[in-house]
Each structure stands twice: as structure tokens, then as C-alpha cells.
Amino acid sequence: MEASWWKNRKFWLMWAGYTGAVVLWYASVKWLPIESFNRLPDPWTVVWEWFNPNPAFGISIFTPNYYVHILYSVYRATSAFALAVLLGVPLGILMGWNRTFNAYASALVGFLRPVPPLAWVPLAILIFPGIEIAVIFVTFLVAFFATVMNTYVGVKSIDPDYFRAAASLGSKPRDVLRHVIIPGALPNIFTGLQIAMGAAWFSLAAGEMIAAQYGLGFLIFEAYNLIQFPTIVIGMATLGIAGFISSAGIRVMGNRLMRWREQSFGLKG
């Protein structure tokens, strides 16, 4: 009884939030006495354009071009994220596991991490043979640092008694890695992956605005140059949906891998 009541309440609060946001949008565009706000499209105009077989500015769910932009962005975000996980998780584990290695790596990571991703763009374009790789590289960087740091913290936060117990039970280093470090750091790793995915979309959009011919970031920036307000909002909303879906995907995967937390504490990602 109580659980379903909470569920209902949450559901209604969520919809109240959405409705409130749309009303606020509508109100600020239609009723606010500021000219620059009044030039913006209201929610209905955007929805009308988005779902129109013949969109005024050439982008809607019925135009193939819309999907080309989405596919480009998804491809870049996914490959950057995959690379960040493949390289970031092992690096974070090594840093957390081995003090000597950490002494080498942490200074470099600490120095490179605060460099804003966009500051890498010029150098990336000059280094890599093509804009495509440069954009993926910039996207990869932020996701990589978020993954490394959270994995490192995850390993460091494992109770030292688990390492001692593993040693006492006759574990070799690879058993410790497989049975203690990876499962013990997994909750933090997955928090890191969610942050990494968010950061990847963030810097991807920025990277595409500066240097790309396709992608949602490019779409937004092009629409800005051509003063196509509804298309700007369509691009933004699509980015939001893509980010939400990818985060949810990571959460679902994390919950599958960490069933013990759900069963023991009722915890979910």
C-alpha cells in the first residue's frame, strides 16, 4: 500500500515538474516583456516542427538528415566512451592498487585533468589526421578522466580487511584483481561511467560546434547561424534524450552486475 502510494506521488511530482517547465517556457516566451525572449519559439512551435512531415527548416523526425546527425553523434559519443572505459578503468585500477604506479601517474593525471576539453580542440585538429578523430579525442578525454578518478577512488575505498582475507585464503594477484578489486570498486566505477557519459555528451556537443560537418552539436550551431530557432531546440532536446537513454543504459547494466547490492541493501545504481 505504502509503496504504491509513494510510486504514485513520485509519478505525479515528475509530471508536475515537466508541466511546470513547459508552462515556464511558454510564459517566458509569450508574456515576458523582453524582446529577445519573445523571438524564441514556444513549445507548440517546436513540437509542430519536430513532428512535421514537411518541416519549415528542413529537420524533423520525417527527414533522413535528422537521423544522420543523430547517428554521427551517437557513433562519436559511443566510441569515445568505449575508449575511455577500456583505458580509464585499467589505469584507475592500477593507480589504486599499486602505490609506485600511482606516484608516477597521479601527477600527470592531476595536471592534465583540469585542462578544459575545448582547450584541446586546436591541438587535436593539428595532431590527428582529420576532424573526425579530433572530435572523438576531445570527447574521449573528459570521459577518460572521470572514469580514471572514480575507478581509483573505488579501489581505494575497498576495506583493507578484504585484501587481507583474500591473501589469507591463498589468493594470487590475479584472484585479488578478479574477486576483490573489480567487484569492490564496481559501485564507484559505475558512478564514474555515468558521470563520464554525461561529460562525453557535453564535450561532444561543444566539439561538434567547433569542428564537424555532421552531428547534433553541428546541427544546433548551423541552425543558430541560419537563425532557425525551432531546429536549435530540436537539436538540444535530442541531445537531452540521447544523454538520458545512455545514462539509463549504464544504470541498468550496473544493477545487473551488482545484484548483491540490490538484494542486500535494496540499493539501485
Next chain:
Amino acid sequence: MTAKLHVLSSETNGESQAAMAPRPKEGHLSIENVSKTYDPEGARVVALHNCSVEIAPGDFLAIVGPSGCGKSTLMNIIAGFDNVTEGRVLLDGQLLATPTSPPKPGSDRVVVFQNGALFPWKTVLENVMYGPLVQHKMTRAEAEERAMDLLAKCGGLDKVAASYPPQLSSGMQRRVEIVRALINEPKILLLDEPFRAMDTVSKTTMHQHLLQMYRTCRKTIVFITHDLEEAIYLADKVIVMTSRPGTIKSTIIVNLPRPRTPEMMLSTDYLALKAQAIASVHEEAKKAFERGEREHA
């Protein structure tokens, strides 16, 4: 059937045991003139000073003492988590620890930890199967069979085999941890204040479980506690330690018959042992207290 009490000074006890040859049966532990100093270059904290203990295979040794007396340091040295600064430790005549050898933990000396260290991401069964599987001592099927068998023998723990440790009570977790140690057929079982955080009723139940396990799968046990009554009730030999630096104050031989029952704690023999043990601890506690008074004056 009478209990005898021997209070030996650490000096004479240590020397006589150091000269003793190790017995051939498995689980014979000799701690010979062991000292441990942390940070010898800097602050120099002497955790242990010239400690000697001899424990015969299959004996139940309890180490009692206040916080900071070095009993956990001694256990860490036996377990192979820490090395010694002076002296040596032998298990069945094999060197376990010397000042020059790096600490080496192993499944012949499995530890049960104060706060519990069952892997929360593995089920009870997976936890128990862990040791034999990583050491490639058994196949998965054999390990599962042996684990279920041991769990069943230890008070019907096989019923919770599929549960994750955080779902169990702390008493059950501790029993599973002991089973996880026993499946490896260790020569020594090291128990580091395993019942510290428990209420009196659970503790009494746990004592019975432990004594039962000791009777059925007899191993050399080193049991660390700050509870004198618990130590006398469970052990064959109780070592009383004092702090600053950690030294062995006295050794009490407990000749109470086995099996031990809770009613024994009311027997005159038990009470006589307790009274004399308290006297020995009290003297030291008083000294420490007076020393503390002076330090703060």
C-alpha cells in the same frame, strides 16, 4: 578433573619455550623472543617486546589484554600480514617470520576478522568455496559439496548458502567466516576478537558454536579477545598481555574439562581461575593507570 593455575613470568616462560624442539604434528606454533617496533627511525613505537609463546598442535590459545597491548600485532605477525623486528616465528619447524623475511600470508593460517571480512559481493556458498578454488585444491563440484557439507554441520548454515552476507545476522556471518577458514584445512585458525560487537546472549550462543566446531574439526586456535571470562571459558591456555610496550605478563593454563558448558562458568574451578587472572590483570591495569596519572600531572 581439578583446574590448576600456573602463573609464569614471561621471562622464564619465554626462555624455556625457545629451547624446546618443535613437535612433528601439524599446527605447532613457536613464537620466539618476538619484538616489533614501528617506525624504528622516527617515532619508535614499540608494539611488542620480547614475546615468547609455545602452542602445541590442536591447542586453543587465548590472548587477552587491553587495547593497544599488541595482541593484534602479534596476530598480524602470525598471519603473515606484518614482519618482526626481532625474534622469529615457526610453524611446525618452518620459519614463518624473521626480521629479514617479507611477511607472507597463507592458507595454512586463516584469519577471521574482528569486523568480518566475508566478501559482500559473493554469496555464502561462493565465499566458502573461494579458498579451495583459488588454490586449485578442489574442482568446483568438489568445493561446492564440501562447502555445503561443512555449512550444514555448523548449525544448519546450508540453508543460507544462496544469501549474500549482509543479509545475515552478525553471528551467522561470523560462523560462515569460520567455515570459510575451516574448508582450507588450516594448521592454525586465527580469530581476532570475532565476537566483540555482540550482545551477551549472542556471544554465549557463538561460544557454543565455536566450541562445537573446535570439537569436530580440531585445529590449533589463536583467539584474541579483551574479555577475560571468554578467554578462560574457551581456551586451554590464556596469555595475558600488557601495554607499553606489549609484553606477555602471565600465562594461565586452563585445565577445565571439555566439553565446556555455560554452567561451568559457575564452578569453583572456573571462578578460582578467574579470580587469579583478574588479580594478575588488575595489578598491571593499576600500574598503567598510575603511569597515566603521572604523565598527565
